[in-house]
Amino acid sequence: MISPSDHAALLSRARSFLEERRPRIEARLDQLIPRETDPPERLHAAIRWSLFAGGKRFRPTLLLAVGETLGAREADLLTTACAFELIHTYSLIHDDLPAMDDDELRRGRPTCHVRFDEATAILAGDALQTLAFKAIAEDEALEHTTRVRLIAELARAAGTPHGMVAGQAFDLASEGRAISEAELRRIHRSKTGALIVGAARCGAIIAGARSLETITRYGEMLGLLFQITDDLLDATATAHDLGKTPGKDLRAQKATYVTLYGIDGARQRALEAYAEACAALDQSDFDADLLRGLACLVLDRRA
Amino acid sequence: MISPSDHAALLSRARSFLEERRPRIEARLDQLIPRETDPPERLHAAIRWSLFAGGKRFRPTLLLAVGETLGAREADLLTTACAFELIHTYSLIHDDLPAMDDDELRRGRPTCHVRFDEATAILAGDALQTLAFKAIAEDEALEHTTRVRLIAELARAAGTPHGMVAGQAFDLASEGRAISEAELRRIHRSKTGALIVGAARCGAIIAGARSLETITRYGEMLGLLFQITDDLLDATATAHDLGKTPGKDLRAQKATYVTLYGIDGARQRALEAYAEACAALDQSDFDADLLRGLACLVLDRRA
Numbered sequence: 001m002i003s004p005s006d007h008a009a010l011l012s013r014a015r016s017f018l019e020e021r022r023p024r025i026e027a028r029l030d031q032l033i034p035r036e037t038d039p040p041e042r043l044h045a046a047i048r049w050s051l052f053a054g055g056k057r058f059r060p061t062l063l064l065a066v067g068e069t070l071g072a073r074e075a076d077l078l079t080t081a082c083a084f085e086l087i088h089t090y091s092l093i094h095d096d097l098p099a100m101d102d103d104e105l106r107r108g109r110p111t112c113h114v115r116f117d118e119a120t121a122i123l124a125g126d127a128l129q130t131l132a133f134k135a136i137a138e139d140e141a142l143e144h145t146t147r148v149r150l151i152a153e154l155a156r157a158a159g160t161p162h163g164m165v166a167g168q169a170f171d172l173a174s175e176g177r178a179i180s181e182a183e184l185r186r187i188h189r190s191k192t193g194a195l196i197v198g199a200a201r202c203g204a205i206i207a208g209a210r211s212l213e214t215i216t217r218y219g220e221m222l223g224l225l226f227q228i229t230d231d232l233l234d235a236t237a238t239a240h241d242l243g244k245t246p247g248k249d250l251r252a253q254k255a256t257y258v259t260l261y262g263i264d265g266a267r268q269r270a271l272e273a274y275a276e277a278c279a280a281l282d283q284s285d286f287d288a289d290l291l292r293g294l295a296c297l298v299l300d301r302r303a
Numbered sequence: 304m305i306s307p308s309d310h311a312a313l314l315s316r317a318r319s320f321l322e323e324r325r326p327r328i329e330a331r332l333d334q335l336i337p338r339e340t341d342p343p344e345r346l347h348a349a350i351r352w353s354l355f356a357g358g359k360r361f362r363p364t365l366l367l368a369v370g371e372t373l374g375a376r377e378a379d380l381l382t383t384a385c386a387f388e389l390i391h392t393y394s395l396i397h398d399d400l401p402a403m404d405d406d407e408l409r410r411g412r413p414t415c416h417v418r419f420d421e422a423t424a425i426l427a428g429d430a431l432q433t434l435a436f437k438a439i440a441e442d443e444a445l446e447h448t449t450r451v452r453l454i455a456e457l458a459r460a461a462g463t464p465h466g467m468v469a470g471q472a473f474d475l476a477s478e479g480r481a482i483s484e485a486e487l488r489r490i491h492r493s494k495t496g497a498l499i500v501g502a503a504r505c506g507a508i509i510a511g512a513r514s515l516e517t518i519t520r521y522g523e524m525l526g527l528l529f530q531i532t533d534d535l536l537d538a539t540a541t542a543h544d545l546g547k548t549p550g551k552d553l554r555a556q557k558a559t560y561v562t563l564y565g566i567d568g569a570r571q572r573a574l575e576a577y578a579e580a581c582a583a584l585d586q587s588d589f590d591a592d593l594l595r596g597l598a599c600l601v602l603d604r605r606a
Binding site: 034038039040042043044047090094097099100113117118119120122123125126127129130131133134137138143144145147148149151152155156158159160161163165166168169170172173 | 337341342343345346347350393397400402403416420421422423425426428429430432433434436437440441446447448450451452454455458459461462463464466468469471472473475476
């Protein structure tokens with residue numbers, strides 16, 4: 001296990017990385033999306049409303065961290081990193097729709113369909129997904145073979161039967177009934193895990209890694225950790241901290257790590273996932289402190 | 304202009320092509336989509352409900368026709384052809400949602416959100432879009448450079464600012480107010496035209512065409528023709544012929560070629576678009592009769 005002083009050092013390194021990379025992620029995202037002044041203006045305004053709402057940029061940061069750790073240049077990583085954020089943002093817009101989670105607040109602001117309208121929110125999500133694939137296809141920094149591999153990886157992570165959309169469908173099917181931990185794991189492995197694992201793997205692919213095994217295992221545990229801390233925050237945080245309505249999972253009778261194990265049990269499982277994410281890196285032949293630091297960051301997250 | 308006997312011969316050739324290729328398009332579509340027995344079953348059932356609902360497969364047929372006319376092998380064209388159908392089907396599912404056109408009937412059957420539920424329909428559309436890009440990225444028949452070019456082309460045709468989703472947004476913005484022919488052209492150039500032009504261009508790209516100019520112009524006029532005949536059918540056909548609720552455009556106060564010019568005026572414009580599609584092919588150095596036949600088919604369509 002990592003000592004408290006090591007933990008603090010790793011955390012500080014990951015925080016610096018996050019803060020330093022963030023403006024460049026924002027700048028590239030801005031380049032990938034049409035202006036608000038380009039027609040159709042309302043669609044582009046809706047896309048930008050949701051994309052530039054103060055998100056943490058966790059997935060692109062993870063992709064950059066894995067890629068740079070394995071020797072890739074930031075310039076080669078940045079567009080694919082942003083493509084993951086575009087997919088993530090589309091999923092948030094569609095999740096928030098009345099027919100899905102019916103959320104009115106996200107990152108402290110009205111959700112896309114509340115600020116604009118439902119039809120525009122559906123289209124904004126649709127367009128963001130298209131823009132994600134377009135971004136990688138048009139990324140001149142990368143070889144064509146690499147672009148194809150990244151697009152296939154992103155599509156598998158975002159789609160069905162093992163990706164994010166499949167996870168949403170599993171989640172819908174579980175509402176209002178008791179589910180086992182195995183089912184809960186399956187939901188989250190696809191719903192949130194697949195995109196996080198995909199981001200980590202794409203970082204390694206761009207770096208030309210020979211094997212994706214270590215990074216995949218790390219990504220899986222990081223994704224699990226991310227989901228458990230998400231469930232904990234939904235159960236314990238205030239709307240102000242969270243920027244969205246807390247306690248929604250409970251009211252929707254959604255199975256979460258908290259409804260299954262209680263607060264303390266979920267905290268214990270978060271620590272285990274954190275330890276496993278770090279353990280996956282112990283067999284690596286590269287300096288993995290930045291990736292350990294990211295795991296610390298997720299374990300400690302407050303929003 | 305084309306004489307009536309030539310018209311009949313061209314039509315017959317295009318009909319044979321359509322009927323012969325269709326089972327192979329269906330078979331490839333089937334391969335590209337998870338089984339209904341694969342979890343999440345409800346999502347896959349919803350995707351298949353909408354995808355195998357007796358659609359005409361116009362876009363994949365067009366891609367095959369252009370590609371084969373220019374010398375490509377069907378085996379190299381089929382997956383990309385189907386990717387266009389996946390995108391088209393996703394757009395129909397999302398268009399039919401209550402927040403969009405609120406349609407309950409499509410191809411003579413309940414729409415996806417009526418047969419299943421709204422959340423599942425949103426996800427089914429999302430997953431179909433992902434599957435389209437995945438299909439091309441994983442198409443081993445094609446070089447990586449070609450796959451990248453096709454994905455970029457499909458993304459531009461499907462997305463924003465010039466593609467299908469942009470067209471939907473323009474359409475939303477035009478509801479309930481008078482618009483000019485220029486505005487109507489802009490809506491349809493992106494809403495239905497872009498995907499039709501994209502399918503034609505992708506056929507030419509796979510065939511290794513040196514210039515896309517002729518095919519692009521043909522696709523533009525064919526797309527316009529398709530939209531005008533769509534508007535005519537909405538205004539004149541019965542629900543039985545159409546398999547969906549007719550007269551919806553008028554009730555929704557949508558601007559169409561019929562609301563703008565009346566039935567006879569729209570018919571005149573359809574003939575002009577047909578003539579321009581054929582004229583675009585007159586400068587070609589290949590046998591374009593199959594493509595002329597497809598234009599005849601669209602002019603004569605009854606559903």
